[in-house]
Amino acid sequence: MLTIKRVPTVLSNYQDDSSEPRGCGRNCLGECCLPVSKLPLYAFKNDASPDVSSGVAELPSDFFLNTLLLGQWEDRMSRGLFRYDVTACETKVIPGKYGFVAQLNEGRHLKKRPTEFRVDRVLQPFDPAKFNFTKVGQEEVLFRFEAGEDHKSLFLEHAVADETKSPSVVAINVSPIEYGHVLLIPRVLDCLPQRIDPDNLLLALHMAAEAGSAYFRLGYNSLGAFATINHLHFQAYVLSTPFPVEKAPTQKIPIENGLSQCRVKFSKLLDYPVRGLVYEGGSTLKELSDIVARSCIWLQENNIPFNVLISDSGRRIFLFPQCYAEKQALGEVSQELLDTQVNPAVWEISGHMVLKRKKDYEDASEDYAWRLLSEVSLSEARFEEVKAYIFEAIGLVESKETAAVEKNEGTPYQSSTTVSAAPHFTEGCLVLH
């Protein structure tokens, strides 16, 4: 049985006590407490809805991000709910072509009792015995974020939770990577495992759109790609500088007429250490979301770990299939890289690295970032193969001209029913942490 040691990030103040069952009366996010709570609710606009509340003034454009999200975050900071003050952590742009961002943060990764967490399966059923977000105290929640029924966005300071629907919440990340680092937890009471589906990805895109700032991104890590908790969640924060991956050149992937209504533009990342797909456009947020979700679903069902970056206010989405954990388990990553203890999840892949040791921070170079991230990427051949399967899963075909360039042993365009991707991990691959 393969094992790797990994030091995880603690996302909630309640995470350390995951093995002890908690009674209620603790004002948690479980069935016992949440339905009667009165968390504030931000109901984002539904363009198709009528103008029900015409008397109410529209919210200012910076309300969601500045006043609500950052303001509430600052409030939790003053209440001492974070493990450390992230603004006291030194951060810099590493000189180089892309400007990777490095942060020296010695407090982020703290000791924890070892628990086992399989990384050989991207899809794993929700386990209520393990830590999950229903055990989080409500003080860590900033507000509920759900679709409204009005054609403008509304904010209600004390909203009674609807008993028929499981609320979606935005909570603080107690080990923040930057000021304002939060978690979006869709339908928290439904205890969904960490897996993408079209509705929940759409919720994340709506959050990006409501924030209205290209510097507010959302990220997703699948199991096996350094998600730490198997309870569906996205992460988000503001960093007012472009991520290296956002600056990387791209090459458009031309599409045959297959889905002629499809307005989504597909591109491949060029000249970047991690190979990835870029999705843009779509006539609606939902169209873009559905295409990306279907891509992720194919990866999930074929056991390929991946990360998703939602940027440009939900208009540009990056998908990175990865293989770092497997390489780590097979001992294929150099010790020097392992010693920096950077787990390449979505933020690291995008170009934001948190370093634990002063020496690593001082020596941080674009070369180091490139070497680390190159280990994460699928090989060119494997990436092309996966890309072809993904297009098939979406019902699209790459234009023949480009396909002609990549002819190899067999054509990758087999019917999907008989072909399955080779198991990505050796069975029984575990991570100890």
Add this chain to the structure above:
Amino acid sequence: MLAALTAPAIGRRADSTSLPPLASLTELMDPSLRLPVEQSLAARYSEWVAEALDEIQGCFLITDPGIAGHPIVFASRGFLAMSGYSLEEVLGRNGRIFQGLATDRRSVMEIREAIREERTLQISLLNYRKDGTPHWILFHLFPVFGVEDGRVVHFVAVQVPIRRRSKCLRSSAENRYDGGTGRFLVACRNEFRSDYELGCNPVVELFVDVDNRGLEAEESRQASEQEKEKARDAANSILSTLAHYSKLTGRVISDKRCSEAGISAINSSLVISLGRIKQSFVLSDPQLPQMPIVYASDEFLNLTGYSRHEVLGRECWFLNGPDTDADVLHQIRQSIQAEHSCRVRLLNYRKDRSWFWNLFHISPVRNATGKIAFYVSVQMDENAKSNEHGLSPHMRQLGVVGAVKVAVRSLSICAGPSRR
């Protein structure tokens, strides 16, 4: 002088006094912006500049980054003709209204960063006209700096249509049009080439522009040297016009940032970010004795009745007066000493000596080095309307603190060594 600035005086065409029927999404500008937008050019370049700008050939826009939303404050006749919009539909709006589905997002990011870093950029871009048709333009952006304080006062965006060339990038996409029209174009393109170079075959242009999907399929389109030169020439004409007229008001401009007069100890991109926060607050410098104010928002000036130059450099306690509770002041000082945030209610005085109860919140703000760079204090008049949008005043103040912390930290990651 300002009273003379009615619509006709700033170049609006006399024949479009009534609003045209709007077929598409364009709402008119936010009414609260109308006055600042209309005065933006005249205040700096005098009311004569609009006429002079109208005489410059070419398509260009002028925007004002100091107004919320970074709106357009001038559009040339050539631009309006090219885009199909009327002046009313464009004034006060942000330049992103000309972007559309197939506009490359990475190019949009480059423009955003050039604006933030206050530098010149020349880039090909797919824009959309009012009727929804896309067209390629060479987008040439440059900042205009006020000489006195070194701040960016306007951006100018010159736009030169890029004609299709027989050699475009992404030829594989181009060669794969659907439908007869597209193929016809491809086959005959070489024949039309000489007419292209002369740049004057309207029949051909009709063919070129009719196939939107073909245009949208192009990943990018290179401008010719001629087109780039056209952009530069227009830019120079606009700049010299603005420079000339800025002398009339004494608020001289330049295309280069001159060394700053030292009024502001913080850099321009931080000032611009802070300018977007529409509440009363100031930043003070804790490294100097008496913690002088280095930034004050417009709302602070409105609340207290002071002008900006009366406030900058002043010690941050100056709103206090004879009846301000000394114990509360002591509490504030102790929090600053302990590097904590603090929230109090204290009696403060405006310039006219009237007093008000100030809901006051002060907090340390660190920059990318991790050290405290400023203190932000947020003021709120207790009697002012409260519970806006179901938010307590305190919650709104925290929003200011959060936004300031993000701005200071993020912008100092990229700042040069001499900046804070």
